[in-house]
Amino acid sequence: MPGKRVPEPERREQILAATYDVAAEHGLWETTILRVSAAANVSPGLVMFHFETRRQLLLALLDHLLAQTTVLLVDxxxxxxxxxxxxxxxxxxxxxxxxxxxxxxxxxxxxxxxxxxxxxxxxxxxxxxxxxxxxxxxxxxxxxxxxxxxxxxxxxxxxxxxxxxxxxxxxxxxxxxxxxxxxxxxxxxxxxxxxxxxxxxxxxx
Amino acid sequence: MPGKRVPEPERREQILAATYDVAAEHGLWETTILRVSAAANVSPGLVMFHFETRRQLLLALLDHLLAQTTVLLVDxxxxxxxxxxxxxxxxxxxxxxxxxxxxxxxxxxxxxxxxxxxxxxxxxxxxxxxxxxxxxxxxxxxxxxxxxxxxxxxxxxxxxxxxxxxxxxxxxxxxxxxxxxxxxxxxxxxxxxxxxxxxxxxxxx
DNA sequence: CATTGTATTGAACGGAAGTTCAATAGCAGT
DNA sequence: ACTGCTATTGAACTTCCGTTCAATACAATG
Known part of the structure; x- marks a missing residue:
């Protein structure tokens, strides 16, 4: 019963976006694989497939967060x-x-x-x-x-x-x-x- | 198999002290009833008996924490x-x-x-x-x-x-x-x- | 069209969480 | 000594967590 296949980087991005949403709403400690997978309309197993572990998912989220933080630029x-x-x-x-x-x-x-x-x-x-x-x-x-x-x-x-x-x-x-x-x-x-x-x-x- | 009985205020104090220890070591989110009860050498049920709920235990811990914070006193x-x-x-x-x-x-x-x-x-x-x-x-x-x-x-x-x-x-x-x-x-x-x-x-x- | 690889699913598992509760034992009052 | 109250225990229950995995369907390759 697998769904559509999506190229890897987009899937990661999609899951990370969902992770961000969940974390923003519930806080980091209530950010669970289940909630993330539900928010991303994806199975829990797929999250594990792409990120191995909850911890690594959160580390990826942190990278995501820091990467899109604009460096202090003096205009x-x-x-x-x-x-x-x-x-x-x-x-x-x-x-x-x-x-x-x-x-x-x-x-x-x-x-x-x-x-x-x-x-x-x-x-x-x-x-x-x-x-x-x-x-x-x-x-x-x-x-x-x-x-x-x-x-x-x-x-x-x-x-x-x-x-x-x-x-x-x-x-x-x-x-x-x-x-x-x-x-x-x-x-x-x-x-x-x-x-x-x-x-x-x-x-x- | 109940253990010794202790007057209520002392028990509360004892459990709160244990809660503080656990929270200091593991952080607030990993402060569980089980860990607290173990740290206090007490059964999990007793913690519930005295504090009703985990949330109330943490609220009591916060009161405890703020109460013993010395007010800013200009010597x-x-x-x-x-x-x-x-x-x-x-x-x-x-x-x-x-x-x-x-x-x-x-x-x-x-x-x-x-x-x-x-x-x-x-x-x-x-x-x-x-x-x-x-x-x-x-x-x-x-x-x-x-x-x-x-x-x-x-x-x-x-x-x-x-x-x-x-x-x-x-x-x-x-x-x-x-x-x-x-x-x-x-x-x-x-x-x-x-x-x-x-x-x-x-x-x- | 057949084959292979892999992204995807969803069920299953073990563990730990918070909470409930019947049973029990210590203590106070009579 | 008896009674009653309650602090205390520890097991049971439910739920949800992270993780594993066999089964599956899609896409690319030949």
């Missing part, structure tokens, strides 16, 4: 801004608003994050991905510091990049269970309040 | 610091170092956080708890802003408190899977770099 209009701190702020704003625009991906990523605590393979994938993410902030941070080296003695580009990422992650965590209460603009305003002083020195009254 | 030597920003920084430092000193509790809290995405009761408990946490930063933040109102027009005490909490949570997330690589002091130095300028105006060269 032209941002890089045209004259002030280094304005550039950093603009990027922060876009990253933070991304949190509310794709909540499912955020939740799923954090599900994997928690799974990574106990699974070395997951942990490693996430570690390298977020190292890359943090690294993408580094040039921005370096520009900011270079603009006023004497005011931030002891602050390294990596440190500033790390704090930037921390703020974003903190917002992500907050928005995850407090989505409606969490005001991105308000939060950003405060962050900007801190960052502003990385730019030209304010006139001291 | 005397911190409140003796003359500079408002120094006080905020000192509190930040202590909170961040707490992340690495009790990693198990952090992980477990985040496990609940993720569970809260899909469970309203858990979500509500966490929401109020962290609202209280954020609120405890408010007076500190207000002092900082009051010291230099003209420099931070538009930044509210709530906003600054929120960013402070975001930084801490972001560090927590980071440290969870990158514990050995994550340098608290380096990270804090950068955060302090931002915060410093909330204090007395630096002499502009």
């Amino acid at each position: 032209p209009e941002v890089s045209a801004l004259p002030s280094p701190s304005d550039r950093l702020i603009a990027v922060l704003r876009r990253e933070m608003s991304r949190l509310t625009s794709e909540p499912m991906r955020i939740r799923l990523t954090f599900d994997f994050w928690m799974a990574g605590v106990r699974d070395a393979a997951i942990r490693e994938k996430l570690r390298t991905e977020f190292a890359r993410y943090r690294a993408s902030f580094r040039p921005l941070a370096a520009d900011v510091l270079r603009a006023e080296p004497e005011r931030f003695a002891g602050v390294t580009p990596d440190g500033l990049a790390g704090v930037s990422v921390s703020i974003i992650k903190g917002c992500a965590v907050q928005s995850m269970i407090d989505a409606e209460h969490f005001d991105v603009e308000d939060h950003l305003a405060a962050a900007v309040g801190l960052m502003q002083h990385l730019g030209p020195a304010p006139t001291v009254g | 005397p030597e911190v409140s003796a610091l003359p500079s408002p920003s120094d006080r905020l920084i000192a509190v930040l430092r202590r909170e961040m170092s707490r992340l690495t000193s009790e990693p198990m509790r952090i992980r477990l809290t985040f496990d609940f956080w993720m569970a809260g995405v899909r469970d309203a009761a858990i979500r509500e408990k966490l929401r109020t708890e962290f609202a209280r946490y954020r609120a405890s930063f408010r007076p500190l933040a207000a002092d900082v802003l009051r010291a230099e109102p003209e420099r931070f027009a538009g930044v509210t005490p709530d906003g600054l408190a929120g960013v402070s909490v975001s930084i801490i949570k972001g560090c927590a997330v980071q440290s969870m899977i990158d514990a050995e690589h994550f340098d608290v002091e380096d990270h804090l130095a950068a955060a302090v770099g931002l915060m410093q300028h909330l204090g007395p105006a630096p002499t502009v060269g």
Whole structure:
């Protein structure tokens, strides 16, 4: 009673898409082969045939998830801004608003994050991905510091990049269970309040 | 074949302690009645007898966890610091170092956080708890802003408190899977770099 | 058209989960 | 000592999980 045959890569893609849907709806821990196969209109056995094991299915989902995560790209209009701190702020704003625009991906990523605590393979994938993410902030941070080296003695580009990422992650965590209460603009305003002083020195009254 | 009888509150406490141990070792999702009962040297049925349901056991564990979380208390030597920003920084430092000193509790809290995405009761408990946490930063933040109102027009005490909490949570997330690589002091130095300028105006060269 | 390979199915299996429950044993009160 | 209450046990039940596998039908090859 087998159904239609489909070339392998498309089948994998179809099953992965179904896996994503299930994981987005029920969370990673309730993502079972049965549910995935039902969502993909496919037999449970076929899922095993293509992915060998549940664990490997989830690892493939993580790859899928990270692959389609757009790398932090500073678009032209941002890089045209004259002030280094304005550039950093603009990027922060876009990253933070991304949190509310794709909540499912955020939740799923954090599900994997928690799974990574106990699974070395997951942990490693996430570690390298977020190292890359943090690294993408580094040039921005370096520009900011270079603009006023004497005011931030002891602050390294990596440190500033790390704090930037921390703020974003903190917002992500907050928005995850407090989505409606969490005001991105308000939060950003405060962050900007801190960052502003990385730019030209304010006139001291 | 029943064993010794134990007054109810002690039994509950004993089982909760065992639940904590299991959850700390295996994570919230692998915290099963069977494992808990084994860890408590008790029959599975007794766990059900005292907690009705697995879900209620976990809710009780969450209460247990939040109850024994020390409220953010600014100790005397911190409140003796003359500079408002120094006080905020000192509190930040202590909170961040707490992340690495009790990693198990952090992980477990985040496990609940993720569970809260899909469970309203858990979500509500966490929401109020962290609202209280954020609120405890408010007076500190207000002092900082009051010291230099003209420099931070538009930044509210709530906003600054929120960013402070975001930084801490972001560090927590980071440290969870990158514990050995994550340098608290380096990270804090950068955060302090931002915060410093909330204090007395630096002499502009 | 026959053959071969393989994608596909669906039933089956073993295990572990949460929950239920009749039986039992310890304790308090009389 | 007896009675009654309840904490406690451990087995049974249902369900669902991941996984295995023999049977099957489709597609390409000859």
